[in-house]
Amino acid sequence: MHTKRVLKKISTPFEAFEPQGAILMVNMVDPQVNTMKVFLEAIEEVGIPFFAVANKMDLVDGARCAKVEEELGLSLSLIAASMLTMEGMDEIRAQIAETFAPKARVAVLGVFNSGKTSLISNLTGLDLAIGNLPGTTLEFTAYDYDDYVLIDTVGQIIDVSKPLMVSVDLSDCETTQEKIARILRQDAEGILATLEIAVPSIEAVVGVLRDRIEAGNKIVVTGAGASALVAMEMAGQGLETGVPTMVFTNNLGDMQPVSFAKGAGEEEMGLSKYMTMVINEGDVMIGISASGGTGFVYDALERASQRGGITVAITENIDTPLGQAADHVIKSNAKPEGPSSSKIQAAHLAIGHALLLTLADERGVTADDSVSFMLPEVVPTKKMGIK
Ligand SMILES: Nc1nc2c(ncn2[C@@H]2O[C@H](COP(=O)(O)OP(=O)(O)OP(=O)(O)O)[C@@H](O)[C@H]2O)c(=O)[nH]1
Ligand SMILES: [Mg+2]
The missing domain is CATH 3.40.50.300 (P-loop containing nucleotide triphosphate hydrolases)
Known part of the structure; x- marks a missing residue:
C-alpha cells in the first residue's frame, strides 16, 4: 500500500x-x-x-x-x-x-x-x-x-523520455563512471543555477543575522529528512564560527520528549510547538524544506513570528506555505529533478555555507577563533561510584 x-x-x-x-x-x-x-x-x-x-x-x-x-x-x-x-x-x-x-x-x-x-x-x-x-x-x-x-495531473515532473529518472536523468549514460560524473555535475549545476538568483536574498539574510546576533539574539534552524541534515550542518557551522545556533529536527523524532504527548511527525505540531518555546523577540528562525510544504517546518515559522521572531525560509518552491510564512525567502534554483531530490539538498547546503561563512567573515571571525570554538572544554566531574 x-x-x-x-x-x-x-x-x-x-x-x-x-x-x-x-x-x-x-x-x-x-x-x-x-x-x-x-x-x-x-x-x-x-x-x-x-x-x-x-x-x-x-x-x-x-x-x-x-x-x-x-x-x-x-x-x-x-x-x-x-x-x-x-x-x-x-x-x-x-x-x-x-x-x-x-x-x-x-x-x-x-x-x-x-x-x-x-x-x-x-x-x-x-x-x-x-x-x-x-x-x-x-x-x-x-x-x-x-x-x-x-x-x-500531478504536479510532479512528467517526462516521457526518461522513465527511470529518480533524481537525475541517467538514461543515456553508458558506464558507471559516466553516471557518477553526471550526478556530481548536476549537483554542481544546481548550485550554479542557485548562484544566478540567490545572492541578493542571501545577502539580505546575512544582514539580518548579523544585526540580531549583535543584539544578543540567537538562530534556530529546522528541517525534516534531508533538510534536517542541512539544518544540522548549518547549526554545526554556526557553532564553529561563534554564532549562537540551535537545531531541532524530526530525525530520531520518536526519541524526542514531545513525541510521547504530541508526536514528532511532519504533519504533527509537536515539534513546532516545542522548538518555538525557545524563540524570544528578535530571534531568527530558519526553516528549510525543498518542497516548501513540510508541515511542522512552516508551522514553526508561523509560531516563531507570533512570538516576535524573524523568519527565514530556504526552499526551492516559494509559492508554498513555507514561502508564505517567512519574512525572508531564499530560493534555490536546482530543479528540474525527479522525486528523490539531491540537487536541491546540495544547493541548500551551499546556501547554508554562504550564509554562515559570510557572516563569520563580516563579524571578523578568524581561523584561530574558529579553532577555539571547536576545541572541547572540560568540566571536572565526580568520581564513578560516588553518590
Ligand atoms: N492569487 C492567485 N492564487 C491562485 C491562482 N490560481 C490558483 N491559485 C491558488 O494557488 C494554489 C494552488 O492551486 P491549485 O489549483 O490547487 O494548483 P495545482 O496546480 O492543481 O496544484 P497541485 O494539485 O498541488 O499540483 C491554491 O491555493 C489556489 O487558490 C491565481 O490566479 N491567483
Ligand atoms: Mg491540483
Missing part, C-alpha cells in the same frame, strides 16, 4: 493518459523555467498541440510575462490569466476551441500550485480540491468540458 507521502512523490508517465493536447500552466509567482522546459520537451516529443497560460497574474507585475516567454524560448505567447480574478478565462476558452480537435483529451500540465485544478474548476464549474500545499492533486482525473476531456 502506498502512503500519501509516497504517492505525492510518484513521477508521472506522460503517455499513460494518452494526451491529444496539452495546456501548460506557468505559475508567475515562481515560474520554474528550467522545469517548464522539461514539460515543453515532453509535449514536443509526443507532438501534440498545446498552449501555455501565465497564471497568478493578479500577484505579479505585467512585464513579467514577456520576460518568462523569452526565458522559455516560446514561439507562441503566454495567455496572461488569473484563476482567482478570472482574467484571461475568455481567451483560454477561445484558445481551447482553436487549438484542439473536438473530443480531444487535453492534459493540464505544470508544477504543483500552478493552478491546474483551479483552471479545470473554472472551466467546468465543478467544486474540486484546490490548495497551496504541494501535491493537492495526487492522481490523474478526467473531466468533461464542452466537447473535450480535460485531464488534471
Whole structure:
C-alpha cells in the first residue's frame, strides 16, 4: 500500500493518459523555467498541440510575462490569466476551441500550485480540491468540458523520455563512471543555477543575522529528512564560527520528549510547538524544506513570528506555505529533478555555507577563533561510584 507521502512523490508517465493536447500552466509567482522546459520537451516529443497560460497574474507585475516567454524560448505567447480574478478565462476558452480537435483529451500540465485544478474548476464549474500545499492533486482525473476531456495531473515532473529518472536523468549514460560524473555535475549545476538568483536574498539574510546576533539574539534552524541534515550542518557551522545556533529536527523524532504527548511527525505540531518555546523577540528562525510544504517546518515559522521572531525560509518552491510564512525567502534554483531530490539538498547546503561563512567573515571571525570554538572544554566531574 502506498502512503500519501509516497504517492505525492510518484513521477508521472506522460503517455499513460494518452494526451491529444496539452495546456501548460506557468505559475508567475515562481515560474520554474528550467522545469517548464522539461514539460515543453515532453509535449514536443509526443507532438501534440498545446498552449501555455501565465497564471497568478493578479500577484505579479505585467512585464513579467514577456520576460518568462523569452526565458522559455516560446514561439507562441503566454495567455496572461488569473484563476482567482478570472482574467484571461475568455481567451483560454477561445484558445481551447482553436487549438484542439473536438473530443480531444487535453492534459493540464505544470508544477504543483500552478493552478491546474483551479483552471479545470473554472472551466467546468465543478467544486474540486484546490490548495497551496504541494501535491493537492495526487492522481490523474478526467473531466468533461464542452466537447473535450480535460485531464488534471500531478504536479510532479512528467517526462516521457526518461522513465527511470529518480533524481537525475541517467538514461543515456553508458558506464558507471559516466553516471557518477553526471550526478556530481548536476549537483554542481544546481548550485550554479542557485548562484544566478540567490545572492541578493542571501545577502539580505546575512544582514539580518548579523544585526540580531549583535543584539544578543540567537538562530534556530529546522528541517525534516534531508533538510534536517542541512539544518544540522548549518547549526554545526554556526557553532564553529561563534554564532549562537540551535537545531531541532524530526530525525530520531520518536526519541524526542514531545513525541510521547504530541508526536514528532511532519504533519504533527509537536515539534513546532516545542522548538518555538525557545524563540524570544528578535530571534531568527530558519526553516528549510525543498518542497516548501513540510508541515511542522512552516508551522514553526508561523509560531516563531507570533512570538516576535524573524523568519527565514530556504526552499526551492516559494509559492508554498513555507514561502508564505517567512519574512525572508531564499530560493534555490536546482530543479528540474525527479522525486528523490539531491540537487536541491546540495544547493541548500551551499546556501547554508554562504550564509554562515559570510557572516563569520563580516563579524571578523578568524581561523584561530574558529579553532577555539571547536576545541572541547572540560568540566571536572565526580568520581564513578560516588553518590
Ligand atoms: N492569487 C492567485 N492564487 C491562485 C491562482 N490560481 C490558483 N491559485 C491558488 O494557488 C494554489 C494552488 O492551486 P491549485 O489549483 O490547487 O494548483 P495545482 O496546480 O492543481 O496544484 P497541485 O494539485 O498541488 O499540483 C491554491 O491555493 C489556489 O487558490 C491565481 O490566479 N491567483
Ligand atoms: Mg491540483
